[in-house]
Amino acid sequence: MKGNSKSAAVPAAVTLLAVLLAACSPFRPDARTEPAAPLPVAYTLYSDKPAETGKWWEALGNSELNGLVETALAANFDLEQAWARLRQVRAVAVQSAAGKYPTLGATGDYKHTRSYTKGTKGGTATGETHAIGLEAGYELDLWGRIEAEAKGGELDYRASREDLSASAMTVAGEVVSRWLEIQSQRRKERIIEEQIKTNRTYLELIELRFRNSISTALDVYQQRQNLAKVNALLPPVKSREQLLLNELALLMGRPAGSVTVADAEVPEPRALPGLGLPADLLANRPDVRSAGLSLSSADWAVAAARADRLPSLTMAGTGQFTGAQLGTLFDNWILTLAGAVAGPIFDGGFRKAEVDKARAVVDERLAAYKSTVYTAFKEVEDALAEEKWQKRYLDALSAQLQASRVSLREAVSRYSQGLDDYLPVLSALMSVQDLEVSMASERTNLMLYRVALYRALGGTWTDSLADPAITVTGSVTTYSHSKKTGSKGQP
Incomplete structure (x- = not known):
């Protein structure tokens, strides 16, 4: 009895030691106490208001535009691909965490034997064996490898969700930009059509003066040339508008030519939105x-690679019923418990190289994180600078346009009195008309710079986006092939 007690105590002690070691999990990434990419304390155009993180396009006050953006967020092909990638990464994350749990499988076996023995007492004999049982296995996470792999999978999933949010922000910004450019092209079209009417009026007057021997044939030819020049501006504008409509349709997941947009004025940018602090970009x-989540995932990958160099302990158990007939299947049973230790002795440096590779991935992702942070800060500063100087440029263009109009009136007056030829009138007229078209484009550019600022500041409105391919019924989640079905819950 004493021997049996001692032999039974040994595996119990081994199991207890293994559990204690598993609780230690010595291989874990060190916490990063210092910021990987420190940022300045404020922007060059500082705003003490908190950053706006909501659906910024709604502030433009156009319900049709709001609908276009929402449609694109639900049906854009790039976003559908991003959702599919997210589901793939989620499945991989589940697989990465599966090692934390025991495995259990069922076994079944049936054998039929037939034998023949030669001799006076020989003959044919048959036999059957039936067996059914369960197999269980569990790897004790002695060094934290399984935990590290599970953490890495979870972080990869969260990083993929952030990538989807970034794509959604891009789609929303592109839809708003296309809408603004479409309205700009229509504004330019109206300006050019007015200029065509004006040039025709000027041409009729000059032709009348020519018939009365007051103007020269050169004046008529010059004005005809200017009319032809303005007429030539119209087709590219119409073409650009149609291309923008086609791009908008693609962003919304629709075929080209199926989207229409009502006329609207390009809004003026409101007061500078709340910027928050540069650190808010994180x-x-x-x-x-x-980028930050991907860096953390790489840290856990190093921990998993280091733990993989040490031995592993796997516990296994089987239970089986056997019988010569189905009726006697449960008359005999056998239970087996076993533990197996496996560890590398010589692998040609494979596992050490895996650690080195994982550490190099950390270095790569750390550099990528710094680049992403500073790029984000640069984009905010760029948008602020562009808007600031665009406003001054528009003021200068407005003053130039006003001066050109005054010059045109004076040139027309002198030409009507016979004091000058038609060339000063033509020059002033072309200057005014060129500036009118430029002003329409530059006013739109000012609003596009504001859109760029909103995009650069980011936001949290994408947290409410739901996978359109998932529907939730009660507590059961099912996948649907329909685009438009789905819940608004988190994936």
Whole structure:
């Protein structure tokens, strides 16, 4: 009895030691106490208001535009691909965490034997064996390898979700930009059509003066040339508008030519939105969050690679019923418990190289994280600078346009009195008309710079996006092939 007690105590002690070692999990990434990419304390155009993180396009006050953006967020092909990638990464994350749990499988076996023995007492004999049982296995996470792999899978999934948010922000910004450019092209079209009417009026007057021997044939030819020049501006504008409509349709997941947009005025940018602090970009920019999560995943990959160099302990158990007939299947049973230790002795440096590779991935992702953070800060500063100087440029263009109009009136007056030829009138007229078209484009550019600022600041509105391919019924989640079905819950 004493021997049996001692032999039974040994595996119990081994199991207890293994559990204690598993609780230690010595291989874990060190916490990063210092910021990987420190940022300045404020922007060059500082705003003490908190950053706006909501659906910024709604502030433009156009319900049709709001609908276009929402449609694109639900049906854009790039976003559908991003959702599919996210589902793939989620499945991989589940697989990465599966090692934390025991495995259990069922076994079944049936054998039929037939034998023949030669001799006076020989003959044919048959036999059957039936067996059914369960097999269980569990690897004790002695060094934290399984935990590290599970953490890495979870972080990769979260990073993929942030990548999707970044794509959604891009889609929303592109839809708003296309809408603004379409309205700009229509504004330019109206300006050019008015200029064509004006040039025709001028041409009729000059032709009348020519018939009365007051103007020269050169004046008529010059005005005809200017009319032809303005007429030539119209086709590219119409073509550009149609291309923009086609791009908008693609962004919305629709075929070209199936989307129409009502006329609207390009809004003026309101007061500068709340910028928050540069450090807020770390929380508001999904690309920065994704880069940070990818870096953390790489840290856990190093821990997993280091733990993989040490021995592993696997516990296995089987239970089986056997019988010569189905009726006697449960008359005999056998239970087996076993533990197996496996560890590398010589692998040609494979596992050490895996650690080196994982550490190099950390270095790569750390550099990528820094680049992403500073790119985000640069994009905010760029948008602020562009808007600031665009406003001054528009003021200068407005003053130039006003001066050109005054010059045109004076040139027309002198030409009517016979004091000058038609060339000063033509020059002033072309200057005014060129500036009118430029002003329409530059006013739109000012609004596009504001859109760029909103995109650079990021936001949290993408957290409410739901996978359109998933529907939730009660507590059961099912996948649907329909685009438009789905819940608004988190994936």
